Amino acid sequence: MDVYKITGEKRLQGTISVSGAKNSAVALIPASILADSPVTLEGLPEISDVLTLQALLEDIGGKVELDGKTMVIDPSEIISMPLPNGNVKKLRASYYLMGAMLGRFKHAAIGLPGGCHLGPRPIDQHIKGFEALGATVTNEHGAIYLRAKELRGAKIYLDVVSVGATINIMLAAVLAKGRTTIENAAKEPEIIDVATLLSNMGAKIKGAGTNIIRIDGVEKLHGTRHTIIPDRIEAGTFMIMAAAAGDGVTIDNVIPFHVEALTSKLREMGVTIVEKDEQIFIPKAENLSAVDVKTLVYPGFPTDLQQPFSVLLTQAVGSSMITDTVYSARFKHIDEIGRMNANARVEGRSAILAGPTQLEAATVRASDLRAGAALVLAGLLADGETEIRDIHHIERGYSSLIEKLQGIGAEISKVNISESASIRE
Numbered sequence: 001m002d003v004y005k006i007t008g009e010k011r012l013q014g015t016i017s018v019s020g021a022k023n024s025a026v027a028l029i030p031a032s033i034l035a036d037s038p039v040t041l042e043g044l045p046e047i048s049d050v051l052t053l054q055a056l057l058e059d060i061g062g063k064v065e066l067d068g069k070t071m072v073i074d075p076s077e078i079i080s081m082p083l084p085n086g087n088v089k090k091l092r093a094s095y096y097l098m099g100a101m102l103g104r105f106k107h108a109a110i111g112l113p114g115g116c117h118l119g120p121r122p123i124d125q126h127i128k129g130f131e132a133l134g135a136t137v138t139n140e141h142g143a144i145y146l147r148a149k150e151l152r153g154a155k156i157y158l159d160v161v162s163v164g165a166t167i168n169i170m171l172a173a174v175l176a177k178g179r180t181t182i183e184n185a186a187k188e189p190e191i192i193d194v195a196t197l198l199s200n201m202g203a204k205i206k207g208a209g210t211n212i213i214r215i216d217g218v219e220k221l222h223g224t225r226h227t228i229i230p231d232r233i234e235a236g237t238f239m240i241m242a243a244a245a246g247d248g249v250t251i252d253n254v255i256p257f258h259v260e261a262l263t264s265k266l267r268e269m270g271v272t273i274v275e276k277d278e279q280i281f282i283p284k285a286e287n288l289s290a291v292d293v294k295t296l297v298y299p300g301f302p303t304d305l306q307q308p309f310s311v312l313l314t315q316a317v318g319s320s321m322i323t324d325t326v327y328s329a330r331f332k333h334i335d336e337i338g339r340m341n342a343n344a345r346v347e348g349r350s351a352i353l354a355g356p357t358q359l360e361a362a363t364v365r366a367s368d369l370r371a372g373a374a375l376v377l378a379g380l381l382a383d384g385e386t387e388i389r390d391i392h393h394i395e396r397g398y399s400s401l402i403e404k405l406q407g408i409g410a411e412i413s414k415v416n417i418s419e420s421a422s423i424r425e
Contacts, residue, residue: 001418004388004402006379007411008361012242014408015250018235019045019399020069020228024193027167028228029053030096031194033062033075034104034174035201037223041071044228045399048392056083056097080105082143095123095164098146099171102135106148109140125158125165132156133172133180153178153217161297163188166213170194174203176217185213188298189258193229200224232258233304234398235280237373239263240308241405242282243271244315245380249408251280261301265291265309269316290318290355295326307333307374313353314342315381323350333371336364337378340386361386369397376401380410387417 020043030053032039044050046069054064054071060081063074080101083094094110101108123144127137132155135148153176158165166186171194173180185191187209195208201221207213235254242249243266256263256275263273263280269288274281290313295303303326313320314337324330331346338344339362343354361384366372372394379386388394391414394401405412 001389002391002414002416004376004379004386004391004394005413005415006376006382006386006388008359008380008382008384008386010245010380010409010411011247012245012249012380012405012408012410013247015252016238016404016408017252018230018238018254019043019047021045021190021193021231021233022047022049022397023163023188023231023233024190024228025050026053027096027171027190027194028197028226029057029071029073030100031171031197032073033057033060033078033097033100034171034198035075035221035223037076038072038074039197039201039223040225041073042069042225042227044069044071045231045234045397047395047397047399049396053094056094059083078104080107082109083111095126096168096171098126098130098144099168102130102146102148103151103172103175106135106151108146109143110146111143123164125160125162126168128159129156129165129169129182130172133169133176135172151176151217153180153215155181156183158182158184158186161186163190166191167194170198170205170213170215173215174198174205174217174221175219176215178217180215180217182213182215183211185211186297187211189229189232189255197224197226200226230254230258230278233302233370235259236262236302236305237308237377237398239266239273239280239282240305240312241377241380243269243285243288244312244377246282246408247284249282251282253278254280256280261299262305262309265293265301269312288312288316288356290316290320292321292323294323297326303327303330304370306330307370308377310334310344310351310353311337311342311374311377311381314344314355314357314359314378316355319352319354321350321352325349330368330370332367333374336367336371336375339364340378340382342378358383360384363387363389366390366393369393373398376405376412379412380405
């Protein structure tokens, strides 16, 4: 069993680079199957989710070449065949294959998606969109079956702002007949990234990044070359680490506009942030002040950063509250950092944290991707050697995390321990 071991209280200094956006990559790869010729994606993060999607595309006849951060996808021989559980269960974003396969073939059968366990995350808004476009959607033996004689544009109002539903409807609508209007659409940068790829493939999309997106269907899409945007959540994670344990850290390959909500909260805590075109510099932060945070859809404070941010709040003077309005079950890390001496508790949809607290090393488990990032930060701050288990969650979303953190002074390594040791503990 692989684990991370971290010797804490090592100050971070230097430059750390941000990889391509995970939440873009997991949508861009399925989107490529809508083309009739090869699509080249550049700047992909080197994470397990990308490898899982490569395997899924190959399962249905796609020719995929992955060379480091560049993937070339030839979708010309892809066939519409069922994708039951298996790799589909490994990541939540496998649901983008529903919209892409439906858009290209007018039918699809996809196993129910997996990924991190963050409480109820229904796909009812996705299904609402598919049905509005003319598809019949059924759940048969644990898989979603989508069937349509043809897809026609429609006006679709999302009852809940959803990145996944917005992108999935876009994928299904670009080859539909007529105009599709998505109202109350998500505005995340990843939406714009996917729309840019599709537009470069020949799609007609207006309004991406606003709450109303209009799509005029076309007859076919062609191959193209596309460079992915930087990962704003990874950038935010590194900013939080720099604020908590840094002696001057530069975060490279970041779009400052994409992390404005986090920047605002860090400054409220007393952290100095210097922005450049594609860099953010954070000098050593001292005497951090407690703040309250409420997660919201973009451009609000990201739910994906509340878990790492909660660890930073253990170092602030006073009592802080984080309320997660997006995912009700995203506080599983609180018990783990509690084992590391954090003064933290959960009340309903909020976590209450008091500080400053000297964290102590312990053996902990990552319950999901961002909880894992939170535990890495806790390990960096803790006195002693922290062991983090279930690191496969972390490696789904953070590319070369060990090497990047080692490069700015962290004492962190990935080691294999015996299963018997795990059982004894």
